[in-house]
Amino acid sequence: MSSAMGQKGGLPFLLMFLYMLLPLCDCHPPGWSMRSMAAARTVSNHTARKVSDIAAEVAGYADVAKQIIDLAVFGAAQNRSYKRLADFTDTIGNRVSGSHNLEMAIKYMYNAIAQDGLYVHLEPVKIPHWVRGKESAEMILPRAKGLAILGLGSSVGTPPEGIEAEVLVVESFEELKRRASEAVGRIVVFNQPFVSYGETVAYRAYGASEAAKLGAVATLIRSITPYSINSPHTGWQDYQDGVKRIPTACITVEDAELMWRMAQRGQSIVVRLTMGAKTLPDADSFNTVVEITGWQHPEQVVLLSGHLDSWDVGQGAMDDGGGAMISWEALSLIKDLGLRPRRTLRTVLWTAEEQGGIGAQQYYNLHKVNMSNFDLVMESDLGTFTPVGLQFTGSDAARKVMEEVVKLLAPINTTKLETNGEGTDISPWMQAGVPGASLHVADSRYFWFHHTEGDTMTVQDPQDMNLCSALWAVVAYVVADLEDMLPR
Numbered sequence: 001m002s003s004a005m006g007q008k009g010g011l012p013f014l015l016m017f018l019y020m021l022l023p024l025c026d027c028h029p030p031g032w033s034m035r036s037m038a039a040a041r042t043v044s045n046h047t048a049r050k051v052s053d054i055a056a057e058v059a060g061y062a063d064v065a066k067q068i069i070d071l072a073v074f075g076a077a078q079n080r081s082y083k084r085l086a087d088f089t090d091t092i093g094n095r096v097s098g099s100h101n102l103e104m105a106i107k108y109m110y111n112a113i114a115q116d117g118l119y120v121h122l123e124p125v126k127i128p129h130w131v132r133g134k135e136s137a138e139m140i141l142p143r144a145k146g147l148a149i150l151g152l153g154s155s156v157g158t159p160p161e162g163i164e165a166e167v168l169v170v171e172s173f174e175e176l177k178r179r180a181s182e183a184v185g186r187i188v189v190f191n192q193p194f195v196s197y198g199e200t201v202a203y204r205a206y207g208a209s210e211a212a213k214l215g216a217v218a219t220l221i222r223s224i225t226p227y228s229i230n231s232p233h234t235g236w237q238d239y240q241d242g243v244k245r246i247p248t249a250c251i252t253v254e255d256a257e258l259m260w261r262m263a264q265r266g267q268s269i270v271v272r273l274t275m276g277a278k279t280l281p282d283a284d285s286f287n288t289v290v291e292i293t294g295w296q297h298p299e300q301v302v303l304l305s306g307h308l309d310s311w312d313v314g315q316g317a318m319d320d321g322g323g324a325m326i327s328w329e330a331l332s333l334i335k336d337l338g339l340r341p342r343r344t345l346r347t348v349l350w351t352a353e354e355q356g357g358i359g360a361q362q363y364y365n366l367h368k369v370n371m372s373n374f375d376l377v378m379e380s381d382l383g384t385f386t387p388v389g390l391q392f393t394g395s396d397a398a399r400k401v402m403e404e405v406v407k408l409l410a411p412i413n414t415t416k417l418e419t420n421g422e423g424t425d426i427s428p429w430m431q432a433g434v435p436g437a438s439l440h441v442a443d444s445r446y447f448w449f450h451h452t453e454g455d456t457m458t459v460q461d462p463q464d465m466n467l468c469s470a471l472w473a474v475v476a477y478v479v480a481d482l483e484d485m486l487p488r
């Protein structure tokens with residue numbers, strides 16, 4: 001145990017740490033019915049079984065799936081995941097890697113989950129500790145105008161008096177290369193069009209180093225979003241080794257377009273940028289792990305997940321409070337129904353996802369020795385709006401099984417099994433061949449709010465979260481209770 005943790009966390013954290021060291025125990029409340037044990041079918045034969053057998057086996061879960069859905073959508077658990085999320089994010093607020101708020105968030109969730117009667121423990125992780133500090137930007141020429149900015153995670157700051165320089169506006173990396181000689185001593189403004197998050201985010205991630213290579217003194221990057229009401233979006237950025245580290249921030253779509261139009265007219269633009277950002281030594285943190293231990297194969301695991309950390313703006317309700325809450329809610333629903341599957345259901349609430357999946361990478365490195373026992377890994381990190389279907393990565397044989405499982409979601413109209421399970425935090429497992437699934441929701445507005453002050457409870461809807469929770473719980477429970485693990 002590091003002394004830093006004792007200093008920062010005090011007694012409650014110390015107790016949590018000791019609890020963490022206890023051997024895994026079966027801490028379920030007494031009185032759970034062993035429904036699935038009573039229903040245990042004949043001993044499994046792990047050689048290939050016929051698709052029709054599996055279809056019949058999965059169809060046998062229609063009643064239990066209906067019970068889970070009824071509880072989550074119409075019953076006593078209606079709106080519970082929304083209320084839990086509201087209480088959590090209203091109480092804690094946002095929780096960036098390394099912050100006191102993130103520590104408070106983990107304590108809050110640990111206590112809330114323990115009070116819910118689920119077994120919870122913490123696994124330590126060292127995480128980055130970047131702080132934004134005070135920051136501002138203003139256009140000085142051709143006219144005075146304040147610019148809304150958000151510095152990017154891992155950016156260096158400016159000198160205290162700021163950096164004042166003429167601006168070069170470009171629309172692409174290609175244009176920057178063509179105009180390399182004009183970048184020297186300038187603040188480079190990237191006004192790249194939004195194509196898709198996956199493609200356009202390269203400007204946020206690599207813009208600073210690409211401009212610094214040509215002698216730029218700072219970069220201001222158009223926020224990575226398809227829609228804007230003058231809101232800057234933050235996010236992680238990556239300095240390249242051996243390249244000068246220059247301050248970098250995102251500006252709004254509106255201001256990027258404004259400066260581009262001015263530049264087109266041949267007007268000279270001067271901006272002053274002041275950023276107090278700095279990186280402190282790595283901080284102590286934890287992945288939060290919740291379990292319902294399997295009755296027959298406790299060592300085999302279906303993993304559900306979302307991340308507890310967020311950016312230091314808004315409330316982190318959508319990214320990814322919602323994903324974390326439905327991953328807890330799924331286990332609550334199963335517990336409340338007195339269900340216990342053959343295999344272990346394990347919810348992991350990752351830490352420091354926003355800094356590049358730090359908590360998840362640590363978890364993978366530590367637990368990959370048991371890779372063959374990971375049945376399915378699941379992640380929700382693209383919002384908990386109206387669910388549309390399940391995205392899945394796995395072998396054709398595994399897909400056949402999952403196609404049957406999603407049929408159980410007919411009562412909530414989400415029977416679609418799609419390709420490409422995704423998520424920063426489960427990708428190491430999927431790359432190693434473990435089947436992976438992610439929640440697909442009606443996410444057309446997700447990147448409007450992503451990493452902004454607008455990511456608050458106001459974008460969340462209780463009924464949508466009920467549906468997401470139901471889907472998540474049915475898929476996890478049924479896969480964890482089937483006779484056989486998903487084929488690789």
Ligand SMILES: *[C@@H]1O[C@H](CO)[C@@H](O)[C@H](O)[C@H]1NC(C)=O
Nearest residue numbers: 042043044045046047048049
């Ligand atoms: C499993 O099935 C295979 C192929 O049908 C058969 O050869 C084997 O004896 C079975 N094993 C058990 C334990 O039932």
Ligand SMILES: *[C@@H]1O[C@H](CO)[C@@H](O)[C@H](O)[C@H]1NC(C)=O
Nearest residue numbers: 076077078079080461462463
């Ligand atoms: C759940 O939320 C919906 C929509 O806001 C509301 O109509 C309903 O009364 C709520 N139910 C409970 C039990 O809070």
Ligand SMILES: *[C@@H]1O[C@H](CO)[C@@H](O)[C@H](O)[C@H]1NC(C)=O
Nearest residue numbers: 298299300366367368369370
């Ligand atoms: C691997 O699995 C075994 C059996 O469940 C367990 O005892 C052990 O703690 C696991 N190791 C890790 C690093 O998760």
Ligand SMILES: *[C@@H]1O[C@H](CO)[C@@H](O)[C@H](O)[C@H]1NC(C)=O
Nearest residue numbers: 069073410411412413414467
């Ligand atoms: C599913 O679709 C049916 C038919 O359109 C509709 O009646 C029902 O309300 C829907 N259920 C949910 C939970 O959206």
Ligand SMILES: [Zn+2]
Nearest residue numbers: 319320353381
């Ligand atoms: Zn996220």
